[in-house]
Amino acid sequence: MNRTGLHVDWTRCDGRGLCVELLPDLLGRDEWGYPLPHRSTPGRLLTEVPPGSVADAEQAVALCPLLALTLTTEAAT
Amino acid sequence: MNARPAAVATGSPTRPDTAGRLFVAGAGAGHEAHLAAYGPAPSSGTDLIRELELSGLTGRGGAAFPVWRKLAATAAGRRPVVIGNGAEGEPRSRKDATLVQHAPHLVVDGLLAAADAVRASRVYLYVRSGSGTPIRRALAERPDGGRVRVVVAPHTFVSGEAGAVVNAVGQGVALPTDRLHRLSETGLDGRPTLVHNVETLAHLGLVARYGGSWFRGAGTLEDPGTRLVTVSGDLPAGGVLEIPGGTRVADVLAACGTGPVAAVLVGGYHGAWLPAAEVDARLSPSGRAVPGAGVLIALGPGRCGLHLTAQIVRYLAGQSAGQCGPCRFGLPALAGAVGELAGRPAVGTEGRVRRLATTVAGRGACHHPDGTSRLVLSALDAFADDVAAHATGRCVAGGRP
Amino acid sequence: MNEALWAAGRASGVTALALLTASVVLGVLNRSGRPLPGLPRFSIALVHRDVALAATAFVGVHVLTLLFDPLARLSVTDLLMPFAGAFRPFWQGLGTVAFDVLLAVVVTALLRHRLGLRTYRTVHWLVYAMWPVAFLHAVGNGTDARTSWFLEVAAVSLIAVTIAVVWRLSAWFVESSHARQELR
Incomplete structure (x- = not known):
């Protein structure tokens, strides 16, 4: 079972909000429009992605207009 | 707590013992x-x-x-x-x-x-x-x-x-x-x-x-060896000191000849305020007084910690590289809110400070927003009385908010 | 047969102009970061993509039919090399320029994850130059240019793109611009 995470390159992110629409259970927005995870995740990830949301997260990665998102997988420890 | 670097150390042991290891060769050593x-x-x-x-x-x-x-x-x-x-x-x-x-x-x-x-x-x-x-x-x-x-x-x-x-x-x-x-x-x-x-x-x-x-001949089990600290703020003689790991904050201040303090900022501008009641804490990466890069800033009695924090946060907001949105927009907003808190806070200012400080953390390519957040949240903690006093138009430090 | 090709060539050309216009407007809307009622941002991105691909398909039909149409006297070189055509070379050349840029835009957009943001964005910016060129090609080369239905399509397209561009250049274009402006 692999754990999936969503990483955002903050130097690219412009807060367009597509990822927030696609992953409403994981992300909200701050007052400037940038994605704000509902639960903060330590390390380099914006948020962890539960198995049920992986397809939506892949969609978010594909559609991000700034190409700022990356999905990461690591073996669960 | 010896070896002020500016002073030329005497003797030349090939194995310097205890504290005072880094400047044994003397000032400007060739x-x-x-x-x-x-x-x-x-x-x-x-x-x-x-x-x-x-x-x-x-x-x-x-x-x-x-x-x-x-x-x-x-x-x-x-x-x-x-x-x-x-x-x-x-x-x-x-x-x-x-x-x-x-x-x-x-x-x-x-x-x-x-x-x-x-x-x-x-x-x-x-x-x-x-x-x-x-x-x-x-x-x-x-x-x-x-x-x-x-x-x-x-x-x-x-x-x-x-x-x-x-x-x-x-x-x-x-x-x-x-x-x-x-x-x-x-x-x-x-x-x-x-x-x-x-x-x-x-x-x-x-x-x-x-x-x-x-x-390990110097320092403690948790923080072995020595470390350099830079002490500044409201004290007679600041400067760079080499201290054994695990030294009490109060002892570092005493070595600089300071009297009582209102609080100490431990770890620099990305560090955390340590209230006067806790200056006996030992400097240690895992403890209450995390040395970070070794910066200690003493806040003398009668000085307003919120005021100084607001100044620092304004500086840090200006030092944002502006590459990451949450830092670029969040830090100026946070600086504004902390400034309000140090001046004439409205109802809800403290809540806004806390919310902004929490949301900027962890949302940047580097730790600049995280460190700024840590500083602000620690100020709310250490100067809780002052936050309450400012809300009623007074200042714990005496008069001027 | 030739009549059919000629008609198909003209019809697909006009349709392509309308779809390109729609795609430009959707792209600008997409860039603003604003959703429409009932159409979330990611849907706008997808519709923008699909309309652009449809426009490209119609441009393809337009080019292919005219390639086989003796009246148009179009050669394979004219598809890539502008201003060398036999029939109204200048206006046809504009079409060639727009066609080549469109191909580059579509290919870089589809491969953007591999090419990287910079290449994709730089080429995508060329759309602002491509659309007027395509528009001029349609008006100047089109044999229907005097008909009222064509003039209506052209006028609506021009107005739509002009409004989109003016909006794009306004200070409050981006969804969060009010919140972000306060702090400057």
Whole structure:
């Protein structure tokens, strides 16, 4: 079972909000429009992605207009 | 708590005991004085990584990561790059500049020992403009000095962040970059890259000479060895001190001749306020008083901690590189809200400060927003009474909010 | 047969102009970061993509039919090399320029994850130059240019793109611009 995470390159992110629409259970927005995870995740990830949301997260990665998102997988420890 | 670096130390033990290790060779020590004080440079044959693990040496740039682990991770892949980091972007810190000025050879010893241990292909020293001359002079004195290339860091707060260091050395742009992987995996030109603070390297140079158990001869189990601190603020005599790990904050202040304080900012502008009642806490990466890069700022009685915090946050907001939205917009907003808190707060100002500080944390390519958040949240804690007083138009520090 | 090709060539050309216009407007809307009622941002991105691909398909039909149409006297070189054609070379050349840029835009957009942001964005910016060129080609080369239905399509397209561009250049274009402006 692999754990999936969503990483955002903050130097690219412009807060367009597509990822927030696609992953409403994981992300909200701050007052400037940038994605704000509902639960903060330590390390380099914006948020962890539960198995049920992986397809939506892949969609978010594909559609991000700034190409700022990356999905990461690591073996669960 | 001896060895003020400006003072010339007497005697020249080849194995300095207890505290006072880094400046044994004296003020502005040249290579000869350095060798006389510490003995010949360590041979590269020893298993340095094992000795470092034994020593318990942690990074002195702020993150306090075990040094041996970073070396081991970097040594695992392609031939790496090693960078000594003396950018010292923290405006209240002087320790790195002092170290490079008075003990440059210890830094270079450590840098080259680390480079040999990981079989580095290239070695850099990244220092502020003021440190360029002493370090170049020191390198010119040494037979092995030609291995080190010197890069000058700009005077910005974020210039010393590890990613910015690699970016500055590689591209000449001292700005943090997005990193999905650790620098030990991929850094300068895609090579594994080891970035260590210059003080860390100086200690490393001594561990390479005298071994890991010697290093533990000073300090505590949790924080072995010595560390440099820069003390400033409302006290008679600030400056750079070398102290044993685990020293009480109160003892550091006493050594600077200070009386009672209202609070101490421990760890610099990205650190945390320690209220007067807790100044007996020991400096330790795992404790209540986390030294970070060793910056202590004393707040005298009758001074408003909220006011100073607001000033610092305004400075930090101005030092945002502006690359990441939450930092670029969040820090000025936070600075404004903290300024309000230090002046005439409205109903809900404290809540807004807390909310902004919580939301900016962890949302940037570097730790600039995280550190600023830590400072602000600690101020709300340490100056809770003052926050309440300001809300009623008074100030605990006396009158003027 | 030739009549059919000629008619198909003209019809697909006009349709392509309308779809390109829609795609430009959707792209600008997409860039603003604003959703429409009932159409979330990611849907706008997808519709923008689909309309652009449809426009490209119609441009393809337009080019292919005219390639086989003796009246148009179009050769394969004219598809890539502008201003070398036999029939109204200048106006046809504009069509060639727009066609080549469109191909570059579509290919870089589809491969943007591999090419990287910079290449993709730089080429995508060329759309602001491509659309007027395509528009001029349609008006100047089109044999229907005097008919009222064509003039209506052209006028609506021109107005739509002009409004989109003016909006794009306004200070409050981006969804969060009010919140972000306060702090400057």
